[in-house]
Amino acid sequence: MGAGIAHALLLAGADVTLVERDDDAAAAAHGRIGRALQVSAGRGQIDDADRVLARMQLATSAGSLAATDLVIEAVPEDLELKLQTLRRIEANVAADTVIATNTSSISLDTLTDALQEPHRFLGLHFFNPVPASKLIEVVTTEVTGPDLTEIATGWVEALGKTAVVVRNSPGFAxxxxxxxxxxxxxxxxxxxxxxxxxxxxxxxxxxxxxxxxxxxxxxxxxxxxxxxxxxxxxxxxxxxxxxxxxxxxxxxxxxxxxxxxxxxxxxxxx
CATH class of the missing domain: 1.10.1040.50 (N-(1-d-carboxylethyl)-l-norvaline Dehydrogenase; domain 2)
Structure with missing residues (x-):
């Protein structure tokens, strides 16, 4: 899923930093995304797969996320793993960075326990296969401000997808x-x-x-x-x-x- 999200962001023109757990996982992700971009080039979606891939940096440390505007957590659906990941993200990003989770079911109210600043946190639930899917669920909590919801909806539209805004609840919609x-x-x-x-x-x-x-x-x-x-x-x-x-x-x-x-x-x- 993380590779698919990175692929979609690259197709939309974004600069991407992909953080994996180790060098082997990073190399595997690089290969998957590179092959996916070659397919996109074959379909006429981009002109040069290698040039697009060059906009992606690979890392194994959350410290590489310091200059990002948006960080999307996409680790497996394990609550403790997600909590640990969100804590690491928040400890390494700027004060105005938006933090999103790609969880498909876990309540965001539970995940906010990991964060010191939950007002900048929301859900961006992508669907497989990410580049071809038309929908992203924007999941809000009671502390998610309307300005952040509007910003997130704009990002979804920039990806060429439709946003549906859903109130936080188990499994969303x-x-x-x-x-x-x-x-x-x-x-x-x-x-x-x-x-x-x-x-x-x-x-x-x-x-x-x-x-x-x-x-x-x-x-x-x-x-x-x-x-x-x-x-x-x-x-x-x-x-x-x-x-x-x-x-x-x-x-x-x-x-x-x-x-x-x-x-x-x-x-x-x-």
Whole structure:
């Protein structure tokens, strides 16, 4: 997700600093983004992929973020990891830097516990694949000022995307609805109602969804969606209880596209 956000920002003309946990992760991200920019060049979105890539700096320390206007946290959906990351960011950026989280489900009220200045914090929830997606959720808290919401909405528009402003609540709007649909689709597979491809076809052809809920779960990561479901179950009740099939697939390492197998085979795309 972090690489996708960096890719989208680069396409929009921004200078980007990408902070990874170590040199190996930074090199891997550089390779992914470079390949993605080559695809963008092939589609006519940019003229020179190498020149665009040159606007990205790689780092392994939050100290490299000192001169940035906006920092977007995009670490995995682990509460303690996010809290630690946000503390490091705030300790290393300027007083007027906006800090955003890309969390897809964790309440921002919980994440503000990590910050000394929560008024400059909000959610920018991107969607996969980030460069092609049309939407970003701008998630506000009770202390997010209207000026910051307006600024963030402007950034979203500069990326060529549409902003929807959502009041902070578990799962916001998109994850809450999307995960509910995905969980029910998994229950249907578990109960033998239909094959994954037929369930997805029902939603793409019958309801006009661009991607079926099971294919989308593979793309997001079955483990990622399991974590979101468990969080929403704890916050909102048993209607978000994950199906046993989902738990079993994660235990077997069948996580979707990133492992080569989920509800679909992805061996040629890992």
């Amino acid at each position: 998109s994850s809450r609805l999307g995960v509910a649909l995905g969980l029910e689709a998994i229950r249907m597979v578990q109960e033998g109602v239909a094959a994954p491809q037929d369930i997805d076809a029902a939603m793409t052809l019958g309801y006009g969804h661009p991607t079926g809920p099971l294919r989308l779960t593979d793309l997001v990561g079955i483990d990622v969606r399991l974590g979101i479901a468990r969080y929403l179950e704890a916050e909102l009740g048993p209607r978000f209880s994950p199906p046993q099939l989902m738990v079993d697939m994660v235990e077997r390492g069948e996580l979707g596209r990133k492992t080569g197998r989920g509800f679909y085979p992805w061996a040629d795309e890992t």
